[in-house]
Amino acid sequence: MEENIYVTRPYLPPKQEFDAYCNQIWESNQLTNHGPLVLQLQQKLQEYLSAEQVNLMVNGHQALEIAVKGLELTGEVITTPFTFASTTHALTLNGLTPVFCDIRATDLTMDPDKIEDLITEKTTAIMPVHVYGHPCAVEKIQAIAEKYNLKVIYDAAHTFGVRKDGRSLATYGDVSMLSFHATKLYHTIEGGALVYRDASYTRLFDAYKNFGIESEERVSYVGGNAKMNEFQAAMGLTNLPHMRQLIEERKVITQTYRRELQKVQGITGFYPERETGIEYNYAYFPIMVDPALFGRTRDDVYFALKKKNIFTRRYFWPIITDFDCYKNQYQGVSLPVAERAGQQILCLPIYNGLKLETVEQISTLIAQMSKQY
Numbered sequence: 001m002e003e004n005i006y007v008t009r010p011y012l013p014p015k016q017e018f019d020a021y022c023n024q025i026w027e028s029n030q031l032t033n034h035g036p037l038v039l040q041l042q043q044k045l046q047e048y049l050s051a052e053q054v055n056l057m058v059n060g061h062q063a064l065e066i067a068v069k070g071l072e073l074t075g076e077v078i079t080t081p082f083t084f085a086s087t088t089h090a091l092t093l094n095g096l097t098p099v100f101c102d103i104r105a106t107d108l109t110m111d112p113d114k115i116e117d118l119i120t121e122k123t124t125a126i127m128p129v130h131v132y133g134h135p136c137a138v139e140k141i142q143a144i145a146e147k148y149n150l151k152v153i154y155d156a157a158h159t160f161g162v163r164k165d166g167r168s169l170a171t172y173g174d175v176s177m178l179s180f181h182a183t184k185l186y187h188t189i190e191g192g193a194l195v196y197r198d199a200s201y202t203r204l205f206d207a208y209k210n211f212g213i214e215s216e217e218r219v220s221y222v223g224g225n226a227k228m229n230e231f232q233a234a235m236g237l238t239n240l241p242h243m244r245q246l247i248e249e250r251k252v253i254t255q256t257y258r259r260e261l262q263k264v265q266g267i268t269g270f271y272p273e274r275e276t277g278i279e280y281n282y283a284y285f286p287i288m289v290d291p292a293l294f295g296r297t298r299d300d301v302y303f304a305l306k307k308k309n310i311f312t313r314r315y316f317w318p319i320i321t322d323f324d325c326y327k328n329q330y331q332g333v334s335l336p337v338a339e340r341a342g343q344q345i346l347c348l349p350i351y352n353g354l355k356l357e358t359v360e361q362i363s364t365l366i367a368q369m370s371k372q373y
């Protein structure tokens with residue numbers, strides 16, 4: 001490729017639309033601390049997600065930490081090893097012990113049949129990830145949580161716009177975290193939110209995002225700073241009306257990859273087993289490279305494409321239990337499905353503005369590496 005092709009590229013809306021919101025900031029002269037644009041975005045997102053409570057934060061990771069603090073979790077939390085560092089760090093940084101549950105091969109989300117064996121008297125919650133926007137086994141996980149009286153916090157960073165049976169995926173569990181980082185499908189430059197039903201959580205979430213301050217005279221908790229500012233909200237308000245179009249464009253990119261790669265033996269996993277009733281957001285395009293069938297490894301594909309200026313990403317690899325900061329604690333933990341996914345996964349470029357011609361070229365390069373070629 002003449003120009004570098006990256007796995008993703010942030011979406012920038014028409015500048016004059018953003019400017020119009022910035023003009024409002026110059027009028028209000030309020031830059032942060034629950035300003036009018038943050039309140040407006042909160043309301044718009046409540047409508048977009050049909051969510052009862054949306055609590056906006058400076059980024060997704062802080063939102064996740066505040067969910068953990070606000071739910072007052074202790075002891076052990078069952079989570080997935082096949083995710084971004086943030087999920088596990090949010091637990092560890094709050095003095096909790098992550099307990100890793102293997103994933104299912106069909107969609108790489110937490111295997112609900114392996115959760116119960118991991119529950120001990122110290123378990124207080126389950127923290128699964130809707131990885132790449134694939135819905136977790138939400139009903140089964142809910143049933144387990146009810147049986148053992150556990151909280152469920154979803155890392156829903158990948159799910160903006162995904163619906164299951166018409167219901168926004170971000171409304172499952174006790175709390176779901178959304179990330180609005182620049183590289184996510186929907187973004188506020190940096191940003192995030194907690195989505196939940198129980199309005200009684202708001203008091204603690206609000207306190208923890210603002211130094212534990214409850215009123216001018218009362219500081220009741222030891223909290224940090226995780227407030228979203230007005231410029232972030234301005235970007236969020238600008239981007240929101242474009243979502244339908246952005247998802248439509250990505251759907252076409254996804255369909256093009258699928259059409260081109262379908263025939264290539266050993267390249268699989270680019271869509272989960274068809275579950276009906278799911279509207280995807282096409283945020284990512286992960287493939288699995290099975291070296292036995294394909295004839296080359298995932299890393300072979302990664303490096304060959306890199307040579308052609310196509311920068312794919314091997315995420316999620318290494319899996320969390322292989323991170324330098326965690327591996328000593330998790331020796332002997334067996335997570336065969338996650339290990340294999342980590343070895344075989346490759347995220348191909350997908351972003352708004354990626355040309356279909358480029359998608360075809362990338363697919364052809366991959367197909368030409370296969371042993372059947």
Ligand SMILES: *Cc1c(COP(=O)(O)O)cnc(C)c1O
Nearest residue numbers: 059060061084086157179180181
């Ligand atoms: C992006 C991401 C996060 C963190 O969100 P930030 O907004 O970048 O802090 C957490 N978990 C997953 C799975 C993510 O992809």
